[in-house]
Each structure stands twice: as structure tokens, then as C-alpha cells.
Amino acid sequence: MSGKNGKNGHELESEWIRELAGILEETGLTEVEIEKNNLRLRVSRQGGAAPIMAAAPAPALAPVQAQPAPAAAAGGDHPGAVKSPMVGTAYLSPSPGADPFIREGAEVKEGQTVVIVEAMKTMNPIAAPKSGTVTKIFVTDAQAVEFDEPMLIIE
Numbered sequence: 527m528s529g530k531n532g533k534n535g536h537e538l539e540s541e542w543i544r545e546l547a548g549i550l551e552e553t554g555l556t557e558v559e560i561e562k563n564n565l566r567l568r569v570s571r572q573g574g575a576a577p578i579m580a581a582a583p584a585p586a587l588a589p590v591q592a593q594p595a596p597a598a599a600a601g602g603d604h605p606g607a608v609k610s611p612m613v614g615t616a617y618l619s620p621s622p623g624a625d626p627f628i629r630e631g632a633e634v635k636e637g638q639t640v641v642i643v644e645a646m647k648t649m650n651p652i653a654a655p656k657s658g659t660v661t662k663i664f665v666t667d668a669q670a671v672e673f674d675e676p677m678l679i680i681e
Contacts, residue, residue, distance in 0.1 A: 543569060554614040554645055556670050606680045608655060610671040614645035618667040626667070632660045634680060641665070641677055654680055 546558050546569040557570035610616065618626040618641060628640050639651040640660070658680040665677045 543567065552646070554670055556672075604676070604679050606656070606658065606661070607676040608640060608652065608678050608680060610643055610673060610675045610677055611652070612643060612645045612650065613673050614643040614650070614671060616665045616667075616669050616671045616677055617642040617644065617649075618663070618665070628660045628663070628678070630660055630663055634658065634660060640680075643671060652677070656680060 546560065546567065549555070549558050550569060557568065559566065559568040561567070618628070620627070620642070627638075627642075628634060634640060634654040634657060636654055636657045638654045640654050641652045643650045643652055660678055661681045662679040663677070664675075664679075665671060671677060
């Protein structure tokens with residue numbers, strides 16, 4: 527089976543997989559899917575792990591449901607929850623190997639950087655909305671976060 531430019535179907539699928547995995551890395555998304563010529567291709571990752579790739583015939587549709595971690599879901603209702611203002615990747619320290627901005631039990635001051643969320647290759651420092659004690663951190667370093675996902679609690 528030959529495709530455009532003399533490439534066979536498997537080479538085209540490999541190119542699609544690489545392209546979709548690149549899109550995941552660039553955007554911080556956890557899943558991306560395309561469908562073409564009765565072939566559905568979905569590339570997804572869990573947390574900050576490497577992409578998981580799967581190809582299936584288009585008719586074999588399976589529902590995909592994202593289930594937030596129970597602790598993080600409960601923390602979203604807390605009045606001291608610091609939520610992600612965007613989809614991206616959360617970083618707990620200013621650079622790899624550096625000390626984290628915060629730890630559970632640490633005192634923070636209003637305006638202090640508590641986490642960085644990278645979105646579209648831009649580092650966005652997230653400041654503490656109030657002074658207090660960090661009682662819970664829901665995210666791990668380099669974890670993908672969704673919009674409005676609770677990242678930590680300050681009491």
C-alpha cells in the first residue's frame with residue numbers, strides 16, 4: 527500500500543504519531559486524536575509521563591472519561607485552593623534540581639511565587655493569593671494541569 531510521496535501507510539502512521547506527540551508536548555494537552563480514511567489515531571499521556579500511542583479502526587469508538595484525583599477534586603472547593611489559571615505543565619521549582627518554591631507546612635506571603643505553569647513555552651509564575659501555611663500540594667513537579675485544577679491549599 528503506497529501513500530503520497532511514495533510512503534507506505536505505516537510510515538504515514540508513524541509520522542502522525544510523532545506529530546501528535548509533539549503537539550502534546552508543545553501545548554501541555556493530555557490527549558489529541560485525529561481520524562482519516564477509516565483510521566482513528568489517539569495519542570495520550572497520563573500526568574507527566576511519556577505519550578501513550580494507540581491506533582484503531584475508526585468504527586471501534588470507545589468513550590474517554592477523565593477522572594480527576596479525588597483529593598484534588600475535594601480541594602477545589604476549599605477557600606484556600608490555588609487553582610491553575612490555564613492548561614499547562616506545573617513546575618514546583620524554578621529550574622531542574624533547584625529547591626522547590628514551597629513545601630507542605632511552609633509559610634508563604636501574599637504575592638510569593640508558589641508554582642510555575644508552563645503554557646505554550648511560556649513560564650507563568652503563580653503567586654500566593656494570600657499569606658498563610660501550605661497545608662496540601664496536589665501536583666507533582668512537571669505534572670500536566672488543566673484549567674481551574676486545584677494545585678495546592680494555603681490556609
